[in-house]
Amino acid sequence: MRLPDKTTTLEEAVAGIGDGAVVMVGGFGVPGTPFTLIRELVRQGPKNLTVIKNDANETGMGVDHLLASGQVARLITTHIGLNPRAIELMNAGKIEVEFNPQGILAERIRAGGAGLGGILTDIAEDTELARGKQRVEIDAKRFLVETALRADVALIHADRADTFGNLDYVATARNFNPLMAMAAPRVIAEAERVLALGELPPDDVHTPGPFVDHVVELGALTEEYAVVRR
Numbered sequence: 001m002r003l004p005d006k007t008t009t010l011e012e013a014v015a016g017i018g019d020g021a022v023v024m025v026g027g028f029g030v031p032g033t034p035f036t037l038i039r040e041l042v043r044q045g046p047k048n049l050t051v052i053k054n055d056a057n058e059t060g061m062g063v064d065h066l067l068a069s070g071q072v073a074r075l076i077t078t079h080i081g082l083n084p085r086a087i088e089l090m091n092a093g094k095i096e097v098e099f100n101p102q103g104i105l106a107e108r109i110r111a112g113g114a115g116l117g118g119i120l121t122d123i124a125e126d127t128e129l130a131r132g133k134q135r136v137e138i139d140a141k142r143f144l145v146e147t148a149l150r151a152d153v154a155l156i157h158a159d160r161a162d163t164f165g166n167l168d169y170v171a172t173a174r175n176f177n178p179l180m181a182m183a184a185p186r187v188i189a190e191a192e193r194v195l196a197l198g199e200l201p202p203d204d205v206h207t208p209g210p211f212v213d214h215v216v217e218l219g220a221l222t223e224e225y226a227v228v229r230r
Helices: 010-014 035-044 063-068 084-091 102-113 223-228
Strands: 022-025 049-052 072-077 096-099 118-121 135-138 141-147 153-162 187-195 214-217
Touching (some): 010 187, 035 063, 035 153, 049 063, 063 084, 084 096, 102 118, 102 141
Parallel strands (some): 072 096, 153 187, 187 214
């Protein structure tokens, strides 16, 4: 069987993300954030997006471009403290922000990728984050029901890819990207290098190609990637 070549142009990869889409965006601060895919999403302009990302990046970087262009209606995240724009929009009621403990966000995404309905946890059970959430009791201990997270599309960043979409991440860029690649029916990966099929050693594959739909090879990295240049 001949495996397909999933490489495509940036424009074609992002096309079709429509108004109201739920979009997962990989990254932990700068490492692993798909800045080029985000820029193209801003250019193409879908509105009323729900964005799931660990953080809101900083002013003038990554998700902040989507916030500045008014494309985000809801942000599911762990913190926005490094982005004054996100804080201002939330306080003004212009975007809805759902906060999660960082490990819980990761587990909710993992559960979505594994086909689970949710997870049980006692994390934040006695805090404001538990407001409105279902609780269950097991062996006299109370747990929150944290529902699984899935998206319409995931945007992720890899160091290396092959033409079939097998992906390799480097260092802390291997954060939310592998989880998100399993939690959406459409996965778009930007890669710093794209290799021929067979050139990426099997032991280096962190996300197998069947999870990936589109691969975009990056050219020169922009300043947004500066702190992870190697």
